Amino acid sequence: MQFSAPLKSNSKKIMLLGSGELGKEVIIEAQRLGLETIAVDKYENAPAHQVAHRSYVVDMQNKDALLEIIYREKPHYILPEIEALSIDALFEAEDKGYNVIPNANAVSKTMNRKNIRTFAAETLGLKTGPYKFVTTEEGLMGAARELGFPCVIKPVMSSSGHGQSIARSEADIPNSWDMAKEARGDASELIVEAFVDFDYEITMLTARNGKETVFCEPIGHEQRDGDYVFSWQPMEMSEVAKQKAQQIAKEITDGLGGQGLFGVELFVKGDEVYFSEVSPRPHDTGMVTLITQSQSEFALHLRAVLGLPLGFTFYGDGASAAYKTNLHNYAPVISVDDSLFSDNSYVRVFGKPEAHKGRRLAVALVYDKVDAALEKARELIEKVKDN
Numbered sequence: 001m002q003f004s005a006p007l008k009s010n011s012k013k014i015m016l017l018g019s020g021e022l023g024k025e026v027i028i029e030a031q032r033l034g035l036e037t038i039a040v041d042k043y044e045n046a047p048a049h050q051v052a053h054r055s056y057v058v059d060m061q062n063k064d065a066l067l068e069i070i071y072r073e074k075p076h077y078i079l080p081e082i083e084a085l086s087i088d089a090l091f092e093a094e095d096k097g098y099n100v101i102p103n104a105n106a107v108s109k110t111m112n113r114k115n116i117r118t119f120a121a122e123t124l125g126l127k128t129g130p131y132k133f134v135t136t137e138e139g140l141m142g143a144a145r146e147l148g149f150p151c152v153i154k155p156v157m158s159s160s161g162h163g164q165s166i167a168r169s170e171a172d173i174p175n176s177w178d179m180a181k182e183a184r185g186d187a188s189e190l191i192v193e194a195f196v197d198f199d200y201e202i203t204m205l206t207a208r209n210g211k212e213t214v215f216c217e218p219i220g221h222e223q224r225d226g227d228y229v230f231s232w233q234p235m236e237m238s239e240v241a242k243q244k245a246q247q248i249a250k251e252i253t254d255g256l257g258g259q260g261l262f263g264v265e266l267f268v269k270g271d272e273v274y275f276s277e278v279s280p281r282p283h284d285t286g287m288v289t290l291i292t293q294s295q296s297e298f299a300l301h302l303r304a305v306l307g308l309p310l311g312f313t314f315y316g317d318g319a320s321a322a323y324k325t326n327l328h329n330y331a332p333v334i335s336v337d338d339s340l341f342s343d344n345s346y347v348r349v350f351g352k353p354e355a356h357k358g359r360r361l362a363v364a365l366v367y368d369k370v371d372a373a374l375e376k377a378r379e380l381i382e383k384v385k386d387n
């Protein structure tokens, strides 16, 4: 492969749509390969804006506004980094010959829970828990009664747990309805899922470069209020469950097609593996690969996009802990105890310009045997504060 310099007439350009902490790492990897980088998001000084060659602030749901930037910049690759963006802009750009990663149809399917769930369960026949879609509060009550309690309620378009709740009895349904309706994203329709009483859940990072598919070691994670707080790698699994997990990851990523890295979310009970959802891009729980692998999920995403070989070394076990703030603050200051910077741990601060309750601002990473790494990550994250 040939590599040019950025900011020249012959530069190779990537445009990131969404510029959070995950995109920031993708941009850094792209710059390591001499690519020209453009980061787009809905607010100023987003993490990836801070490291890209150029940045734009735009309403990500506005088709014309997104297309205007795409046509102006003419990127070789368009990498969606968030779910809430104008899918019509991506379809139109793809029609005009732009390379949307992994492809506009995959982005469209995965951004909407109804599309991806029906594709996985009904088209591909993958095992999932029971589910229903509803558009009214009465419909929600009926679906919950049918599926049984507890059940999980989510807007069809949302991420990081926004608008998600668990209803434990009929009395919880009005509150679940309100929570879903008030969330950002698209709550015109809701998915109601039977609660899967899994033993553990994993992310199977899966990369496709057009020639081969590779899997990372399974990542275990702990979620609170639908958002990740701790992840570790590898998650110890039975050989049968691991094989099934890779098989499901292969089928769903082959079904979606295109090049790039995917985060396949799976629930595991005994040797049974249930498909939950998939991100057609690096996954928040995969930040642990920054410390466990020779090529992180961000580096692998870039390699897959460019069609480069996907070989990498798993250096050894590790864990990550997300730092989430409780404050509203227009200029957050993050205090990190010096003990986080050790021979086997460090912290990455995303540089988000504003804090609000529940927002992820930093991540602690530990390299050690899984149990020790997770224990240390739990201990260290308590030593991060902001004000």
Ligand SMILES: Nc1ncnc2c1ncn2[C@@H]1O[C@H](COP(=O)(O)OP(=O)(O)OP(=O)(O)O)[C@@H](O)[C@H]1O
Pocket: 129, 152, 154, 158, 159, 160, 161, 162, 164, 193, 194, 195, 196, 197, 201, 223, 225, 226, 227, 228, 265, 276, 277, 284
């Ligand atoms: N049907 C279910 N049964 C049990 N737990 C569930 C179910 N659905 C979701 N969860 C729990 O909630 C978490 C978040 O759900 P999900 O991944 O669907 O939301 P999300 O908003 O897309 O999150 P993200 O954007 O971080 O991936 C899951 O990782 C799991 O821990």
Ligand SMILES: NCC(=O)N[C@@H]1O[C@H](COP(=O)([O-])[O-])[C@@H](O)[C@H]1O
Pocket: 018, 019, 020, 021, 022, 023, 081, 082, 159, 160, 283, 284, 352, 359, 360
């Ligand atoms: N689970 C999806 C996920 O982790 N996405 C990551 O969070 C950012 C948004 O953060 P914000 O809400 O703090 O702006 C996104 O841009 C992406 O990097």
Ligand SMILES: [Mg+2]
Pocket: 265, 277
């Ligand atoms: Mg998820």
